[in-house]
Amino acid sequence: MRMLLLVLIVISLGCKSEIGKGLIVYDSFQVNDVLTHQVHKISEPLSPSRIDIIDSLVLMIDYKMEHAFHFYKISDWSYLGGFGKVGDGPDEVKMPRFHGQFVKKNDETFFWVSDFRTYDLKKINLYDLLATGDAVPKVRLKLPPVLTWTYNDIYAISDEEFIGTVEGDVSKEALGVESGRFFSYKSQGDTVTWLPNWPIQETEVDAEKIGYLYSSFSSFNSSTNQVVSSMKFYDRIDLVDVINNSVSTLIQNGNESIKEVDLKDDRYLIPPNAMNYNGFNYATTNYIYQLYNKFSESDSKDFFAGRQNAIPMYELRVFDWSGKAIYKATLDKRRLGRFFVDENTWTMYVINNGREQEEDLIISYQLKDLSLID
Numbered sequence: 431m432r433m434l435l436l437v438l439i440v441i442s443l444g445c446k447s448e449i450g451k452g453l454i455v456y457d458s459f460q461v462n463d464v465l466t467h468q469v470h471k472i473s474e475p476l477s478p479s480r481i482d483i484i485d486s487l488v489l490m491i492d493y494k495m496e497h498a499f500h501f502y503k504i505s506d507w508s509y510l511g512g513f514g515k516v517g518d519g520p521d522e523v524k525m526p527r528f529h530g531q532f533v534k535k536n537d538e539t540f541f542w543v544s545d546f547r548t549y550d551l552k553k554i555n556l557y558d559l560l561a562t563g564d565a566v567p568k569v570r571l572k573l574p575p576v577l578t579w580t581y582n583d584i585y586a587i588s589d590e591e592f593i594g595t596v597e598g599d600v601s602k603e604a605l606g607v608e609s610g611r612f613f614s615y616k617s618q619g620d621t622v623t624w625l626p627n628w629p630i631q632e633t634e635v636d637a638e639k640i641g642y643l644y645s646s647f648s649s650f651n652s653s654t655n656q657v658v659s660s661m662k663f664y665d666r667i668d669l670v671d672v673i674n675n676s677v678s679t680l681i682q683n684g685n686e687s688i689k690e691v692d693l694k695d696d697r698y699l700i701p702p703n704a705m706n707y708n709g710f711n712y713a714t715t716n717y718i719y720q721l722y723n724k725f726s727e728s729d730s731k732d733f734f735a736g737r738q739n740a741i742p743m744y745e746l747r748v749f750d751w752s753g754k755a756i757y758k759a760t761l762d763k764r765r766l767g768r769f770f771v772d773e774n775t776w777t778m779y780v781i782n783n784g785r786e787q788e789e790d791l792i793i794s795y796q797l798k799d800l801s802l803i804d
Contacts, residue, residue: 452676454753457683460803463759466792470507476500481684481781483770484532484541484556489707491528498526501560504772511790521564524548529583529742531650542586547571551584571617578606585657590617593657593672595648600641610643629664631690639693642700649713656751658718660708663691669753680753702728709744712770717756717800719771720747746778748800756803761795776800
């Protein structure tokens with residue numbers, strides 16, 4: 431019943447004539463900042479795909495190393511070691527993904543990881559792993575075939591129920607079923623149901639590109655079971671409340687009308703002139719942190735080739751879970767990757783994909799104390 435109600439709500443939001451339903455329009459941010467980065471040097475030769483924080487420990491994932499999980503103390507960035515041996519063994523990993531979700535219960539901390547090569551979904555005791563170097567998962571599941579090569583992020587509502595996003599060719603021809611923008615997976619019964627794609631547009635898109643059209647970056651609030659989904663090719667952020675069966679869409683004033691996306695191009699999967707808006711996001715129980723830019727791949731190539739004078743710097747945009755626009759900062763870098771915010775010190779740590787020197791891998795920005803902003 432929960433998923434059926436959510437599907438009905440999403441369908442209504444997808445219709446152009448009813449885009450105002452659940453719409454949150456913001457004019458400006460309460461605080462605007464300009465920030466300069468600092469460099470955080472680490473001694474390990476990592477090329478991480480992900481950086482995040484669990485409790486007071488920094489996690490970086492690099493599955494090209496002997497061990498995939500690398501932990502540091504956030505207090506002084508001292509290295510605690512590598513865990514999760516990369517290999518073909520029954521308790522080894524191949525291409526693990528951390529989706530930013532960890533759960534604290536009865537003085538224990540668990541984090542969820544999936545593996546894009548083995549299709550495993552595991553719930554691991556963090557401190558057992560650090561103490562022994564190898565922890566038996568509290569929960570271990572195999573994702574069903576329809577999700578194995580298409581899921582992007584996946585979040586646990588419970589140990590048996592999950593919600594997630596997809597990307598790639600998710601056409602009926604590829605999957606054998608009608609898919610959508612989100613999926614719901616229940617391990618008991620091994621069932622997968624889908625939320626339809628939205629927003630609905632009139633511009634036709636090849637079936638194999640639909641999954642790319644609705645590409646997004648997402649994060650999860652485990653306390654409220656809310657997913658924040660920031661779309662790449664639409665200038666909008668959607669908040670999906672799984673428990674209360676509601677969807678809210680954040681749009682800046684002036685962008686209320688849908689700008690349709692044309693992906694027709696015989697040479698490119700994504701046309702170089704397609705506009706990109708939202709980058710990676712990060713969520714806590716208090717705030718949604720969003721990297722934002724507005725440029726196309728053509729703009730980027732022309733700029734770095736010297737054919738264009740400038741492209742915008744990344745912005746960090748911060749909202750609370752009601753959709754209120756709290757804080758915006760213009761950053762001094764154009765090529766930024768995954769990041770997290772330590773709300774104890776209001777420091778943003780981010781992977782610098784545009785580094786010229788290896789020691790510039792991890793950089794940070796000092797934010798305002800958001801708790802003091804009315």
